[in-house]
Amino acid sequence: MTTLADKAILSGADNRPPMLEKDMYNSWKSIMELYMMNRQHGRMVLESVENGPLIWPSVEENRVTRPKKYSELSAIEAIQADCDIKATNIILQGLPPEVYALVSNHKVAKELWERIQLLMQGTSLTKQERECKLYDEFDKFAYKKGETLHDFYLRFSLLLNDMNIYNMKLEQFQVNTKFLNTLPPKWSKFMTHVKLVRDLHTTSIDQLHAYLGQHEFHAKKVRLMHERNSDPLALVATHQMTQSPY
Numbered sequence: 001m002t003t004l005a006d007k008a009i010l011s012g013a014d015n016r017p018p019m020l021e022k023d024m025y026n027s028w029k030s031i032m033e034l035y036m037m038n039r040q041h042g043r044m045v046l047e048s049v050e051n052g053p054l055i056w057p058s059v060e061e062n063r064v065t066r067p068k069k070y071s072e073l074s075a076i077e078a079i080q081a082d083c084d085i086k087a088t089n090i091i092l093q094g095l096p097p098e099v100y101a102l103v104s105n106h107k108v109a110k111e112l113w114e115r116i117q118l119l120m121q122g123t124s125l126t127k128q129e130r131e132c133k134l135y136d137e138f139d140k141f142a143y144k145k146g147e148t149l150h151d152f153y154l155r156f157s158l159l160l161n162d163m164n165i166y167n168m169k170l171e172q173f174q175v176n177t178k179f180l181n182t183l184p185p186k187w188s189k190f191m192t193h194v195k196l197v198r199d200l201h202t203t204s205i206d207q208l209h210a211y212l213g214q215h216e217f218h219a220k221k222v223r224l225m226h227e228r229n230s231d232p233l234a235l236v237a238t239h240q241m242t243q244s245p246y
Helices: 004-010 024-037 040-050 073-093 097-103 109-121 127-140 149-163 172-182 185-198 206-213 215-227 234-242
Strands: 060-061 063-069
Touching: 024 040, 024 073, 024 109, 040 073, 040 109, 060 206, 073 109, 097 109, 109 149, 149 172, 149 206, 172 185, 172 206, 185 206
Parallel strands: none
Antiparallel strands: 060 063
């Protein structure tokens, strides 16, 4: 079996990044940084991981400001844009399937790097303190105004994944009830229907998300109607339009 030490020796010549071993995260992190440095434009690759991607420049055209196309970037900007993509690919190639599944939704190298560190290392908190913090996050989990159902689902799933890392088991009914009850009022009609036709003890959170996703358009209509009816000016305008001029 090839160890991280073996990979460290080969990091300058090997075309594949070192594979993360969960109990050796710190070693993997150091070796991965060496591996990145040994790639073409390695310093720019590592810069993307540590400080974030290129802030895409803009250009003014016909008095309208728009982002530059890739073909309009300067030589240095184009290299940095390429290195941003390379950095993300290098990190993803060094992850075992179970970790890859938890972080693959992150496309920015810096976010991906920090997410892996959180999963593998946590914070300076003890395991018990971390578990208490995660339970508290679960209890206080709330919908953010303006976010889509998919964004809400992703945030909730990431929290559940963090809890799974610490083997913090929750009943499926508890998870589903939290997910449904945290959604905004526009979903109330559909939540009631779900509770009537679905067994919340056996239905997965992914199935709930898929079902509700089919009704997102109608939920938006409900929200717009609610906002219109709660606006006094809109109510007056609607009333005036429905009155006969005679």
